[in-house]
Amino acid sequence: MTRGEISQTRARILAAAEDLVIREGVSRLTLDSAAQEAGVSKGGILYHFPSRAALVSAMVERFVVSFEADLVARRAYSREPGAFTRAYLEATLDPGEEPSDPREIRLGGALLAGVTADVEVLKPMRQRFEAWQLSIESDGLPPEVATVVRLAADGLWLADLFELAPLAGERRAAVRRQLLDLVERALQPEA
DSSP: OHHHHHHHHHHHHHHHHHHHHHOOOOGGHHHHHHHHTTTHHHHHHHHHHHSHHHHHHHHHHHHHHHHHHHHTTTTTTTTSTTTTHHHHHHHHHHTOTTTTTTHHHHHHHHHHHHHHHOGGGGGHHHHHHHHHHHHHHTTSSSSHHHHHHEEEEHHEEEEEEEHHSSOHHHHHHHHHHHHHHHHHHOOOOOO
């Protein structure tokens, strides 16, 4: 098996595990069920993920890598004041996505699997969130303003994920605009 084939198989298993969590809940995620969902043998899944915790950990890592790539694509690391905070908000609440967007659900599936499987699995995610918070605080905005925007974005994402009165349509767009306006006002020189 070539490196590319190994990588493709690993990605297929991860996607299948996420689909399983989304469709049937995290309690149904086992190595056997993930193998069956991915169309690989038990030995095939064990080659890539020696335990359920390793599978869940990879799902969480996939979430982190995906979100980080989204931040980079949105120029989060440019030197422009407020760039990271804006990118974080946009990556979390992309204006074209509604709460039921499959990408958001898939990422949420990984997070749910991580939380319920073993809180230790979330360690890499916690480390990335700490790094993102440091980037938020040094983004050229008052740190408390940037943090409020980050926490609001996180809260909206969690409301979507857990279906806790998620915002959609014009209300969602209006809240997004208010948060972006907060960033822009914080960047204005004091009169």
